[in-house]
Amino acid sequence: MYVVQIASECAPVIKAGGLGDVVYGLSRELEIRGNSVELILPKYDCMRYDHIWGLHDAYRDLWVPWYDGRVHCSVYCGWVHGRVCFFIEPHSQDDFFNRGCYYGCNDDNMRFAFFSKAALEFLHQSNKRPDVIHCHDWQTGLVPVMLYEIYKYHGMGNQRVCYTIHNFKHQGIAGNEVLQATGLNQAEYYFQYDKLQDNFNPFAINLMKGGIVYSNAVTTVSPNHAWEAHYTEVGSGLGHTLHQHQDKFSGILNGIDYDFWNPEVDRYIPFNYSSDDFEQKVYNKKALRERLLLRDEPKKPVIAYIGRLDNQKGVHLVHHAIYYALQREAQFVLLGSATEPGINAHFKHEKNFLNDNPDCHLELGFNEELSHLIYAGADMILVPSNYEPCGLTQTIGMKYGTVPIVRGVGGLVNTVFDRDYDPNKSPEERNGYVFYQTDYGALESAMDRAIGLWYNHPQEFRQLALQGMAYDYSWNHPGTEYLKIYDRIRHQ
Numbered sequence: 001m002y003v004v005q006i007a008s009e010c011a012p013v014i015k016a017g018g019l020g021d022v023v024y025g026l027s028r029e030l031e032i033r034g035n036s037v038e039l040i041l042p043k044y045d046c047m048r049y050d051h052i053w054g055l056h057d058a059y060r061d062l063w064v065p066w067y068d069g070r071v072h073c074s075v076y077c078g079w080v081h082g083r084v085c086f087f088i089e090p091h092s093q094d095d096f097f098n099r100g101c102y103y104g105c106n107d108d109n110m111r112f113a114f115f116s117k118a119a120l121e122f123l124h125q126s127n128k129r130p131d132v133i134h135c136h137d138w139q140t141g142l143v144p145v146m147l148y149e150i151y152k153y154h155g156m157g158n159q160r161v162c163y164t165i166h167n168f169k170h171q172g173i174a175g176n177e178v179l180q181a182t183g184l185n186q187a188e189y190y191f192q193y194d195k196l197q198d199n200f201n202p203f204a205i206n207l208m209k210g211g212i213v214y215s216n217a218v219t220t221v222s223p224n225h226a227w228e229a230h231y232t233e234v235g236s237g238l239g240h241t242l243h244q245h246q247d248k249f250s251g252i253l254n255g256i257d258y259d260f261w262n263p264e265v266d267r268y269i270p271f272n273y274s275s276d277d278f279e280q281k282v283y284n285k286k287a288l289r290e291r292l293l294l295r296d297e298p299k300k301p302v303i304a305y306i307g308r309l310d311n312q313k314g315v316h317l318v319h320h321a322i323y324y325a326l327q328r329e330a331q332f333v334l335l336g337s338a339t340e341p342g343i344n345a346h347f348k349h350e351k352n353f354l355n356d357n358p359d360c361h362l363e364l365g366f367n368e369e370l371s372h373l374i375y376a377g378a379d380m381i382l383v384p385s386n387y388e389p390c391g392l393t394q395t396i397g398m399k400y401g402t403v404p405i406v407r408g409v410g411g412l413v414n415t416v417f418d419r420d421y422d423p424n425k426s427p428e429e430r431n432g433y434v435f436y437q438t439d440y441g442a443l444e445s446a447m448d449r450a451i452g453l454w455y456n457h458p459q460e461f462r463q464l465a466l467q468g469m470a471y472d473y474s475w476n477h478p479g480t481e482y483l484k485i486y487d488r489i490r491h492q
């Protein structure tokens with residue numbers, strides 16, 4: 001099968017979060033199984049060019065219709081750790097992808113509407129006719145809309161679209177100008193409730209809703225989150241739309257790429273290890289402490305948080321966990337970045353306040369290499385999210401023998417099974433700690449149980465870590481699930 005992924009991220013070259021990991025990992029899995037996969041991405045100025053091999057211009061004269069004119073683009077091709085990627089570079093005054101950031105601009109709707117249009121125009125003009133186009137999140141929600149409203153009539157009638165939603169919170173709420181720019185004429189047609197009209201604001205269109213309405217299959221990134229999005233407020237207003245399209249909507253748990261996230265072969269950690277020589281993990285802990293200037297207190301556990309610092313991730317609990325860990329004789333390491341100025345200022349303040357504390361380190365920013373050392377060196381990883389479509393940090397943590405402490409929402413429910421309480425798993429199958437409420441007491445009780453086991457029953461704690469390592473959260477199973485979906489829609 002020939003699959004083209006159109007996305008705004010692909011790890012490690014463009015990674016703001018988990019979307020990048022998934023786009024890369026799924027592409028690799030599909031290729032391993034004999035499918036042909038290509039990726040189309042924006043050519044951002046700030047991406048990690050050191051992860052691209054053989055970048056060359058592949059298509060010089062791509063002219064993309066935009067408003068009443070056309071925008072000249074160049075398309076570059078290169079290999080990102082074996083995957084063939086096409087990077088689109090527009091030459092216009094808007095400088096859409098030369099902003100020194102991936103997201104967060106006032107005209108993000110326009111930037112990604114343009115990218116979606118350019119990606120389809122590239123497929124069209126270069127005569128690429130994939131069996132399946134797989135696109136992701138609001139940024140590419142317009143791809144199926146334009147495919148079925150425009151490109152279908154220009155020789156692209158056989159292409160089918162699978163649309164994956166990684167985060168319902170950001171939907172791309174836009175105005176009429178997006179329709180005008182992309183050539184989706186007759187605004188009144190798209191402003192209908194069963195098309196792109198936002199479910200709350202009748203004067204706005206919703207790009208993610210467009211993706212849901214027009215795609216042949218819609219997925220989100222865990223079975224539990226699919227249920228939550230359909231039936232609860234976690235769908236951020238799209239529950240009814242999902243209900244109307246429920247026959248094509250499902251949840252597939254994300255995998256992680258065990259070539260990249262694997263303590264046996266990880267290039268970024270000083271001591272490789274597996275469950276057979278788990279003792280080696282402690283040397284990574286020592287290296288982590290040295291790197292972050294933490295005091296070497298062999299007895300203390302290291303608790304880590306890695307992730308964006310925003311409301312989704314439960315920052316009030318992250319903040320509380322730092323102090324609770326210190327109070328309970330544990331060390332705490334945080335690696336995170338905040339885009340919201342208020343949250344950023346708050347954690348900067350905390351960092352200054354805790355700067356001289358030998359048991360705590362807050363690293364504010366994005367650092368892929370350091371994240372590997374933290375997964376390998378920490379003993380526990382905290383994921384106290386308010387909501388979490390899938391979550392990768394807990395499954396990565398488990399692969400590194402780092403015990404997860406998570407809130408029981410979204411994909412965390414599908415991956416972490418409480419050591420003391422899980423009703424559906426035998427004690428040998430349990431792999432972490434789960435709490436449910438959002439108050440400090442709930443968090444503390446889970447941390448308390450984890451830290452208590454560490455201090456009082458170290459052998460049992462070790463056993464719990466090994467049980468986590470035994471789980472297979474690779475792309476093996478989800479790869480099969482996506483291929484089943486592709487196969488189904490291909491013959492529609």
Ligand SMILES: Nc1ncnc2c1ncn2[C@@H]1O[C@H](COP(=O)(O)OP(=O)(O)O[C@H]2O[C@H](CO)[C@@H](O)[C@H](O)[C@H]2O)[C@@H](O)[C@H]1O
Nearest residue numbers: 017018019166307308336365366367371388389390391392
């Ligand atoms: N400061 C930092 N430095 C280095 N690395 C960092 C980092 N902050 C985060 N990362 C890395 O980025 C990834 C984050 O994964 P998450 O599952 O938390 O994704 P995120 O919430 O961004 O994405 C959304 O999409 C993913 C993928 O579908 C879903 O799992 C998730 O629930 C949903 O919210 C991990 O690989 C983590 O190590």
